[in-house]
Amino acid sequence: MPGARLTHEDRGRIAAWLADGLGYAEIGRRLGRPTSTISREVARNGAPVAYLADDAQQAAGHRARRRKPRPSATTSDGQPTEVVRGFVDEFATLLAATGLPRMTARVFVCLLTADAAGLTAAELVRRLQVSPASVSKSIGYLEAMALAVRQPAPGGRRERYRIDDDVWLRAWQADTGAHREIAVAAQRGIKIFGAGTTAGTRLGRMGQFFARLSEQMGGSTLAEPVGYDALTVLAALVHAGRPLTLDTLATALDWPRDRLTAALDAIQLHPAIADPLVLRTTEPETYTITTRPDRLGPAQRQALEDPGHVR
Structure with missing residues (x-):
């Protein structure tokens, strides 16, 4: 996974892409890794033409066994760093499948799981173990999509990045x-x-x-009271089955004119409320309901209007 040690599968891909003539930068981009990670991996385990995934994996295993065990680090809320990083990578993989760049997805999940104060660029670099340039590019992408905001860090020149409550x-x-x-x-x-x-x-x-x-x-973002009123107006027009004036509707529903006007405006501004129907104005302040013209084709309309075509 990006940010953790290279897996046997990663090394197999590196070997295949080197054989195809890809450069370190392109391989790093495909794996979501810094170019330096790829160049060190190849230099440590042979030149590009001699790089073998199985040999590299075996050598990595030897190096890991020689390392002294270190106490597991924890985040500010007491969660093991490796556990958090694993979740970030797993969730980021799911987001990347929707089209979000992989590194940007990792930065987003880090911010999503951070506390209310957010994270600085340096903290993101440390958590993800990536270059500052990667974090900066991802932040710019998230800001352009309105998925992240930046604010000055208290008492310093650095900026903090966070996810707003209304981000969605x-x-x-x-x-x-x-x-x-x-x-x-x-x-x-x-x-x-x-x-x-x-x-x-x-x-x-x-x-x-x-x-x-x-x-x-x-x-879907229409305020609930107006949305409910709009549905009530639609129901009234369907039930009546004929054009109704504004005064007739107001009297039948026992509503003030301004409430009825707001509901009618909502239907006109948000046609999806009435789908598959559409609100029509037949005369000044006179309304009726018909079907949307794009819901039925000409042949379908003719078949429905001509009893001889319907059996």
Whole structure:
């Protein structure tokens, strides 16, 4: 695992990649290790052309047996350092599988498991046993994704890095915005290539997918009271089965106009609330409910509207 000693599997990969002509820096990147770790490993166990994984593993075993046992270190909360590092590496591997760079994932998990004060760059370097440059690059990546924040350390020039309590909400909102931008960009592409072209069709499907994703993610952050009111309005319109004016809805629900207006605004701002339905304005201050046009294809609509097609 990165940060711990090289395993037999790591050494096998090093040998294979050396045979493929990869450099130390690229091998280190693939293993999530500093370049110096790879260069020392190869220098200690033969030149690149003579490096053998089995021999290197055996030599490492001899060196380990010669070492004197040292007392196990502990973290500030009393947990054994090796246990914590093992958890960090295991959790980071899972996060890396979602697309997060491996080193960045390790830094994130370290911050995630730190106390409220967070960690300095030097503390991250010591915990992960990596270079300061690796930590700095990972911190920059996490800040860009709104997953970490920095603040001045009390009584010193150093900065501390930590995970905010609302990190998941901020990350969710950042993703929602990115999905919305992709949907808008796809629509621009359709205008450039044409809706009837292969590119335009693909961009259309892509734009619909990310628009729905953005709507659904954005709708999930709606405040509960307004969200419940929005669902009640939808239920009222479905039950009525006809367009209703604002005054009629307010009277039927026994709500003040401002409460009803807030619920209607919420549905229009967060269309995912009504999915697979959509709120329509037929006349000024008159509303009804219909199905979303993208939920049913033209052939499906025709089959449902023409009784002769349905058996």
